[in-house]
Amino acid sequence: MNSSTGSGGTLDAGVPQGSQPARSMAANLLSIRNLSKHYGDFRAVDNVSLDVRRGELMTFLGPSGSGKTTTLNMVAGFDTPTAGEILIDNQDISRVIPSRRNIGMVFQRYTLFPHMTVAENVGFPLMVRRVAKPQIAERVTRVLKLIRLESFGDRRPSQLSGGQQQRVALARALIYEPRLLLMDEPLGALDKRLREEIQLEIRRIHHQLDVTIIYVTHDQEEALRLSDRIAVFDNGRIAQIGAARELYDQPANAFVGAFLGNSNFLTGKIATANGGRYQVTLKDGSSIEAPARLALAPEQPVSVMFRPEKAILQSVSETSGFTNRVVGRITENVFLGDSATYEVRTASGELVTVKQPFGPSETKTRTMDEEIAVSWPHDCVHIFPIDR
Amino acid sequence: MLLTLQRMGPGRYVLYAITAIAVFYLLLPIVFIPILSFNASRWLEFPPPGWTLRWYEQLFTEEQWIGSIWNSVKVAFLVTASAIVLALPAAFVLVRGKFLGKTALNAFFASPMIVPVVIIAVALYGFALQWGMAGTLFAFVISHLILALPFAIISIGSSLQTFDIAYEKSAMICGASRVQALLHVTLPSIRPGIIAGALFAFLISWDEVVLAIFMATPSLQTLPVKIWVTLRTDLSPVIAAASSLLIGMSVLLLGISALIKRTRK
Numbered sequence: 228m229n230s231s232t233g234s235g236g237t238l239d240a241g242v243p244q245g246s247q248p249a250r251s252m253a254a255n256l257l258s259i260r261n262l263s264k265h266y267g268d269f270r271a272v273d274n275v276s277l278d279v280r281r282g283e284l285m286t287f288l289g290p291s292g293s294g295k296t297t298t299l300n301m302v303a304g305f306d307t308p309t310a311g312e313i314l315i316d317n318q319d320i321s322r323v324i325p326s327r328r329n330i331g332m333v334f335q336r337y338t339l340f341p342h343m344t345v346a347e348n349v350g351f352p353l354m355v356r357r358v359a360k361p362q363i364a365e366r367v368t369r370v371l372k373l374i375r376l377e378s379f380g381d382r383r384p385s386q387l388s389g390g391q392q393q394r395v396a397l398a399r400a401l402i403y404e405p406r407l408l409l410m411d412e413p414l415g416a417l418d419k420r421l422r423e424e425i426q427l428e429i430r431r432i433h434h435q436l437d438v439t440i441i442y443v444t445h446d447q448e449e450a451l452r453l454s455d456r457i458a459v460f461d462n463g464r465i466a467q468i469g470a471a472r473e474l475y476d477q478p479a480n481a482f483v484g485a486f487l488g489n490s491n492f493l494t495g496k497i498a499t500a501n502g503g504r505y506q507v508t509l510k511d512g513s514s515i516e517a518p519a520r521l522a523l524a525p526e527q528p529v530s531v532m533f534r535p536e537k538a539i540l541q542s543v544s545e546t547s548g549f550t551n552r553v554v555g556r557i558t559e560n561v562f563l564g565d566s567a568t569y570e571v572r573t574a575s576g577e578l579v580t581v582k583q584p585f586g587p588s589e590t591k592t593r594t595m596d597e598e599i600a601v602s603w604p605h606d607c608v609h610i611f612p613i614d615r
Numbered sequence: 616m617l618l619t620l621q622r623m624g625p626g627r628y629v630l631y632a633i634t635a636i637a638v639f640y641l642l643l644p645i646v647f648i649p650i651l652s653f654n655a656s657r658w659l660e661f662p663p664p665g666w667t668l669r670w671y672e673q674l675f676t677e678e679q680w681i682g683s684i685w686n687s688v689k690v691a692f693l694v695t696a697s698a699i700v701l702a703l704p705a706a707f708v709l710v711r712g713k714f715l716g717k718t719a720l721n722a723f724f725a726s727p728m729i730v731p732v733v734i735i736a737v738a739l740y741g742f743a744l745q746w747g748m749a750g751t752l753f754a755f756v757i758s759h760l761i762l763a764l765p766f767a768i769i770s771i772g773s774s775l776q777t778f779d780i781a782y783e784k785s786a787m788i789c790g791a792s793r794v795q796a797l798l799h800v801t802l803p804s805i806r807p808g809i810i811a812g813a814l815f816a817f818l819i820s821w822d823e824v825v826l827a828i829f830m831a832t833p834s835l836q837t838l839p840v841k842i843w844v845t846l847r848t849d850l851s852p853v854i855a856a857a858s859s860l861l862i863g864m865s866v867l868l869l870g871i872s873a874l875i876k877r878t879r880k
């Protein structure tokens with residue numbers, strides 16, 4: 228468990244912690260094992276395994292239709308898995324109905340009950356648990372304070388903005404202190420500024436309450452801002468799981484490399500391998516080096532990836548610089564204030580993007596159609612095998 | 616908008632006039648009959664030579680009239696209650712169900728709206744005779760129910776259709792059992808449909824005459840049947856009073872439903 232709880236503790240700060248039955252304190256709150264969901268021949272979720280640690284905020288990041296919601300719905304109990312297991316606290320919950328799973332959920336669509344006030348909505352989970360009225364009122368006040376909407380209790384959901392409605396939905400999901408909170412693109416319908424504001428709110432609440440959260444999004448910036456770890460979904464499978472930095476610096480495959488941040492991809496094939504490095508011959512004939520992280524045979528076609536900000540531009544005559552180098556012409560030149568982005572077309576017709584920050588020493592801007600060399604260090608290169 | 620009334624010039628007065636005629640035409644019986652019911656003349660003269668409450672007095676003192684009013688009220692309430700009790704589960708099945716022939720079943724439930732009432736009446740009459748039910752309250756209720764049920768199912772079904780099932784899901788993930796979700800979330804959300812269905816059912820039964828004539832015996836009649844029977848023997852202004860009562864109840868219920876709609880907004 229995360230031990231950095233100096234601040235708030237749980238919602239029920241006044242209630243002794245021993246009031247709940249002792250749980251097994253495994254490091255992983257949720258374990259998904261070989262989970263699949265098929266619709267006919269179509270595999271919406273295809274053999275997914277992952278662990279969510281206690282107190283962690285994990286995002287499911289992936290393009291539309293990659294199986295994020297389907298996975299989440301199976302955890303919530305709204306969908307039945309075709310195969311696989313879902314364990315919470317080491318117990319299989321597949322036969323437990325949603326209302327008994329003690330999981331909270333915030334949906335993308337606004338789902339506050341329109342015929343109830345904000346306070347009634349937030350108190351609903353306690354009402355169905357037959358908690359005494361005065362106690363409900365007290366806890367509603369406390370959780371409304373947590374989301375900074377304490378004066379909105381008597382309003383109807385229709386009298387709230389979209390952002391406020393989602394904060395109330397969050398309060399409704401938090402009031403019964405679920406062991407796991409699921410959020411399925413809760414901010415998808417909001418504009419960027421409001422989204423960022425509520426993201427901060429969610430982070431604050433996550434730290435304050437130490438609640439375990441799975442947060443679904445297809446917005447990589449949102450994932451980077453919120454998560455302890457990110458699970459990248461691709462076509463019903465998990466492409467990679469890790470901290471943001473890890474995914475960015477060490478993408479496990481071309482999909483993750485392309486999906487998270489910007490990247491350049493050049494095609495080539497392995498020439499030789501020695502001393503932990505591969506020599507790769509690119510399509511335009513140039514030879515580059517790459518760290519040998521994977522065991523690949525000579526002649527293996529590969530995709531060579533590096534980030535635009537890891538490369539520099541040089542005059543063709545300059546010979547200093549990094550190990551790897553391709554030559555081409557500038558076809559695009561975008562000034563972005565703190566940096567400039569250039570697009571360079573190589574002899575093979577492939578495009579390479581270079582992002583050049585304007586630091587204290589770098590002031591030069593390049594002109595269109597200029598013949599130029601792109602140079603980058605070998606240890607920033609990732610190579611992924613391409614199926615022959 | 617291209618076709619606004621302002622743009623039509625003087626032509627719009629023609630539209631106003633036609634609308635006024637239509638309103639007058641529809642309003643005529645609703646206004647004319649109540650006026651006649653206060654008519655002092657024995658012969659339904661118009662314009663009335665004087666005013667009286669005599670016909671109402673007769674309506675509310677003669678045993679046969681009171682009995683028929685009371686029967687109508689009982690039948691209408693029973694029809695309303697049974698229509699809602701049956702329509703709720705039927706609407707759930709028709710909206711939420713996933714099965715073969717769902718559209719066919721939908722069409723089937725609407726069939727009483729298409730089949731001529733006389734045919735339904737003849738069929739029911741046959742059954743009623745065979746089972747010895749003619750002239751019982753039960754016979755009135757089940758025959759009216761045939762007409763009322765489609766309206767109840769359709770109005771409940773359409774509000775269930777627009778109800779987002781995500782509300783139910785969030786209620787359940789919040790810890791509500793299926794029954795709790797239904798009681799606290801689904802039913803309150805489709806309440807307008809239930810109320811509309813109940814009003815329809817009540818009004819359909821309240822002024823239904825064809826089926827009721829077939830089911831009636833001299834000892835058990837509903838108000839519309841009593842009006843019809845009386846009409847054939849003598850043209851007493853009590854009929855106007857009884858008709859006004861029918862109209863008054865219908866207008867009252869429509870008014871209530873309008874009021875409910877207003878307060879919900």
Ligand SMILES: Nc1ncnc2c1ncn2[C@@H]1O[C@H](COP(=O)(O)OP(=O)(O)OP(=O)(O)O)[C@@H](O)[C@H]1O
Nearest residue numbers: 266269271289290291292293294295296297298445
């Ligand atoms: N009931 C269903 N029947 C058939 N296919 C379905 C069903 N539900 C989902 N799918 C398919 O499963 C795939 C995964 O859907 P899912 O909703 O999990 O995607 P997602 O990652 O949440 O996407 P988004 O970001 O758009 O919400 C989609 O291709 C979808 O069309």
Ligand SMILES: [Mg+2]
Nearest residue numbers: 295296297411
């Ligand atoms: Mg989704």
